[in-house]
Amino acid sequence: xxxxxxxxxxxxxxxxTVLLLWCLLGVAASAERPQxxxxxxxxxxxxxxxxxxxxxxxxxxxxxxxxxxxxxxEQAERFPMNHARAEELIALxxxxxxxxxxxxxxxxxxxxxxxxxVERLPPADDLPGIVASIRRxxxxxxxxxxxxxxxxxxxxxxxxxxxxxxxxxxxxxxxxPRGYTxxxxxxxxxxxxxxxxxxxxxxxxxxxYAPVDMEHLLRWQPQQLFTSIYDGSGDSLAERQLLHPALxxxxxxxxxxxxxYRYWICPGPMLADAVALLREARxxxxxxxxxxx
Amino acid sequence: xxxxxTQRQLNLLLGALLLLAAGLSLLxxxxxxxxxxxxxxxxxERPGVAGLILTELRLPRTAVxxxxxxxxxxxxxxxxxxxxxxxxxxxLIGSANGAALGAVVCLYFGLxxxxxxxxxxxxxxxxxxxTFTVYLLAGRDSGSLTLxxxxxxxxxxxxxxxxxxxxxAPSPYAVQEIALxxxxxxxxxxxxxxxxxxxxxxxxxxxxxxxxxxLDLLGLGEETALSMGVDLTNLRRRLFLAVALxxxxxxxxTGAIGFIGLVVPHLLRPLVGHQPSRLLLPSALGxxxxxxxxxxxxxxxxxxxEIKVGxxxxxxxAPFFVWLIVRxxxxxx
Numbered sequence: 001x002x003x004x005x006x007x008x009x010x011x012x013x014x015x016x017t018v019l020l021l022w023c024l025l026g027v028a029a030s031a032e033r034p035q036x037x038x039x040x041x042x043x044x045x046x047x048x049x050x051x052x053x054x055x056x057x058x059x060x061x062x063x064x065x066x067x068x069x070x071x072x073x074e075q076a077e078r079f080p081m082n083h084a085r086a087e088e089l090i091a092l093x094x095x096x097x098x099x100x101x102x103x104x105x106x107x108x109x110x111x112x113x114x115x116x117x118v119e120r121l122p123p124a125d126d127l128p129g130i131v132a133s134i135r136r137x138x139x140x141x142x143x144x145x146x147x148x149x150x151x152x153x154x155x156x157x158x159x160x161x162x163x164x165x166x167x168x169x170x171x172x173x174x175x176x177p178r179g180y181t182x183x184x185x186x187x188x189x190x191x192x193x194x195x196x197x198x199x200x201x202x203x204x205x206x207x208x209y210a211p212v213d214m215e216h217l218l219r220w221q222p223q224q225l226f227t228s229i230y231d232g233s234g235d236s237l238a239e240r241q242l243l244h245p246a247l248x249x250x251x252x253x254x255x256x257x258x259x260x261y262r263y264w265i266c267p268g269p270m271l272a273d274a275v276a277l278l279r280e281a282r283x284x285x286x287x288x289x290x291x292x293x
Numbered sequence: 294x295x296x297x298x299t300q301r302q303l304n305l306l307l308g309a310l311l312l313l314a315a316g317l318s319l320l321x322x323x324x325x326x327x328x329x330x331x332x333x334x335x336x337x338e339r340p341g342v343a344g345l346i347l348t349e350l351r352l353p354r355t356a357v358x359x360x361x362x363x364x365x366x367x368x369x370x371x372x373x374x375x376x377x378x379x380x381x382x383x384x385l386i387g388s389a390n391g392a393a394l395g396a397v398v399c400l401y402f403g404l405x406x407x408x409x410x411x412x413x414x415x416x417x418x419x420x421x422x423x424t425f426t427v428y429l430l431a432g433r434d435s436g437s438l439t440l441x442x443x444x445x446x447x448x449x450x451x452x453x454x455x456x457x458x459x460x461x462a463p464s465p466y467a468v469q470e471i472a473l474x475x476x477x478x479x480x481x482x483x484x485x486x487x488x489x490x491x492x493x494x495x496x497x498x499x500x501x502x503x504x505x506x507x508l509d510l511l512g513l514g515e516e517t518a519l520s521m522g523v524d525l526t527n528l529r530r531r532l533f534l535a536v537a538l539x540x541x542x543x544x545x546x547t548g549a550i551g552f553i554g555l556v557v558p559h560l561l562r563p564l565v566g567h568q569p570s571r572l573l574l575p576s577a578l579g580x581x582x583x584x585x586x587x588x589x590x591x592x593x594x595x596x597x598x599e600i601k602v603g604x605x606x607x608x609x610x611a612p613f614f615v616w617l618i619v620r621x622x623x624x625x626x
Contacts, residue, residue, distance in 0.1 A: 244485075
């Protein structure tokens with residue numbers, strides 16, 4: 001048995017070179033357009049499914065299929081679901097993991113230590129933030145064109161021809177179960193302003209999402225109250241608080257206007273739908289309401 | 294009997310203090326409202342803000358505090374006399390937590406939505422069941438230790454069930470309301486809740502009406518009471534029901550507010566010469582007074598969300614309880 005030990009070496013060497021080149025090309029291609037994107041957060045899920053080619057999506061989080069939370073529940077059904085657990089994520093072999101600042105830092109650092117690419121989407125509470133979010137995800141997915149189209153469409157839908165001066169606009173306030181309201185730097189505040197309302201909670205200096213005393217609320221006298229019950233299926237003291245007779249008397253019998261909760265979970269193009277709802281409520285407001293006092 | 298204060302004077306004094314506290318309670322809140330203007334406004338056809346705050350927020354809140362506090366104080370006195378045990382308060386023998394359990398079952402699983410009266414009814418059934426269980430476990434005329442142990446067992450079990458049920462409830466808000474049921478709160482009550490509270494409380498008070506003499510005789514021993522013509526079975530049945538009605542409807546509306554039923558009868562007992570019949574009315578007045586004062590205090594405390602009133606009654610009540618133990622150390626309670 002004779003074998004020329006020198007013979008196979010060049011072949012192996014060429015093979016390795018080819019393999020290396022192929023890998024490099026592959027890496028270069030994946031850097032351009034990720035092909036196995038895993039999102040572990042509803043906010044990532046929604047923008048991912050709205051912007052990516054279906055072939056790019058490897059998995060979405062379990063909340064994506066909840067119709068009460070998600071705007072892409074139907075599409076999300078077609079993809080594998082994850083629960084943001086390290087093991088199942090690794091098994092998915094992602095080339096990009098979409099997360100947010102709210103996800104477990106330990107999980108994200110574990111994934112990064114193992115060499116996975118994790119991108120954290122920043123939170124956004126206003127229109128510029130939403131635009132930046134869309135642009136960021138579109139860029140990560142190498143779908144910039146779709147991102148810009150989405151942004152143009154969002155801006156067009158939000159365009160307001162109404163020139164009513166601020167002081168003449170009707171006043172409103174979000175009153176949520178457990179007596180919480182949305183002050184400055186919330187999506188609700190942004191939506192109210194875009195829809196031509198004055199958000200009294202923001203004007204009274206409330207920052208973010210905070211409880212509001214009912215006595216204050218009565219003193220501020222909003223013309224319209226909005227509420228977003230997460231899930232109307234059960235009874236609770238928190239939800240019963242919305243039935244307080246004082247609230248109804250405050251708005252002279254007009255009930256709290258429900259706005260689905262899912263508009264406020266994540267920044268995204270759904271803001272336009274929320275603003276449309278709030279504008280419609282404004283058009284239904286009785287003309288020239290007399291002040292209460 | 295304290296010679297400095299007759300029964301009548303004590304009741305008048307407590308009544309006057311209660312009126313004063315109720316008035317203060319109407320003036321306490323996050324908004325300063327001129328009372329006279331508020332009164333005028335509330336009579337107008339379309340009340341202004343001050344009128345609205347007074348009639349829709351502070352009045353129901355004060356009234357609920359008054360009725361619930363009176364029920365807790367009265368029931369503490371009733372149970373302590375009936376079981377001849379100074380520790381038999383609604384909180385310790387399980388009726389408060391039992392009521393919370395009954396109310397939680399009705400509220401979070403869709404029963405209370407069917408008809409308004411189901412919520413207090415659930416509270417009453419829960420209170421009755423828990424009290425009766427403790428009574429059966431501890432046995433009639435039991436010592437303090439047995440009663441406390443039975444109470445601890447039943448309280449732990451009902452609290453665990455409340456917590457479990459709130460975790461399983463379909464409403465996403467239920468889990469956050471555990472603290473409310475365990476500590477009690479009077480925040481944002483409306484007249485809807487007042488109407489839920491009123492019938493059961495009045496019925497309970499009515500059942501306890503004129504039972505003082507029988508309790509006095511029972512205090513002398515069961516044999517003595519029997520020989521004096523007291524129908525003990527009937528008395529027990531009647532007072533258990535009274536406590537369940539009053540505590541059940543109070544807890545269904547406010548959650549389990551602790552220590553009032555324990556502390557108030559204890560504080561007042563020396564002032565009425567340790568006579569059960571004389572303890573009932575002052576205990577009711579004192580309970581209402583204490584709860585209204587605690588509720589004023591939680592509204593004055595600076596906090597982003599209101600402190601639960603049960604936190605405050607426990608902060609006052611627990612040191613008192615310790616003092617009670619220390620004072621009675623060595624001799625049986």
